Amino acid sequence: MSAVNKITEIFRNFVPEYLERFGSSIPSEHRKAITAILTCRTDGHGLLYYECEKCGEMHVAFRSCGNRHCPACQNHKTRQWMVRQMKRQLxxxxxxxxxxxxxxxxxxxxxxxxxxxxxxxxxxxxxxxxxxxxxxxxxxxxxxxxxxxxxxxxxx
Structure with a gap:
């Protein structure tokens, strides 16, 4: 299981309790991030259809959420940021x-x-x-x- 899948699984397991416990004080930005992560790469964000140029087969893929907090969507950007920071280190x-x-x-x-x-x-x-x-x-x-x-x- 990938790290992204593990995080999504943690969200699925513990978000209901988190929302129950802190629901009234959770900022709307947090709720949006939670929803985005839970629905990332599911039919909640729609589907992409594309045809392979080589084999001509039609392929279907779930769309990602694009939320800046989502590890599935932003992992590559996080890694790029880390490399830039390491280069800047004095x-x-x-x-x-x-x-x-x-x-x-x-x-x-x-x-x-x-x-x-x-x-x-x-x-x-x-x-x-x-x-x-x-x-x-x-x-x-x-x-x-x-x-x-x-x-x-x-x-x-």
Whole structure:
């Protein structure tokens, strides 16, 4: 079973419980992505008919959803992005710092994503700036940092 099929199977198995548990607070963009992934390459997106130039046979294929979050549709783009990022990586030492959010705030953040993410990035940037300025934990002539938002938990 391919990784894409595994992810689709996970969605089929756990989305009903997820929707039941968080239904009222799920942003519409998340619902659209869930629906797209669950119906990708099914008759939910229609069929493509094409005739083979060599054998003359008619072939049928399910259309993909095209959603940017869908691993079946966007896997190649993700790989291309990763290759570009690896080429951009500066030589030298680096490390990752992770800022986590207490579970008690998850519902508030889910319902106010734009504001809460902005606050989280501002707070983490300020914390990193202070660490760099003190020079105790991070040293170098050109120390810097960038932030990446991961919205999934470790239980995946």
């Amino acid at each position: 030589p030298g030492h680096h490390f990752m710092v992770t800022f986590t959010v207490p579970s008690e705030l998850w519902d508030v953040i889910r319902k106010n994503q734009k504001k809460c993410y902005a606050i989280m990035f501002a707070a983490s940037s300020q914390a990193m700036g202070e660490l760099i300025a003190k020079g105790r934990h991070v040293k170098g002539d050109a120390s810097g940092f960038f932030g990446v938002l991961h919205t999934w938990g470790r239980q995946i």
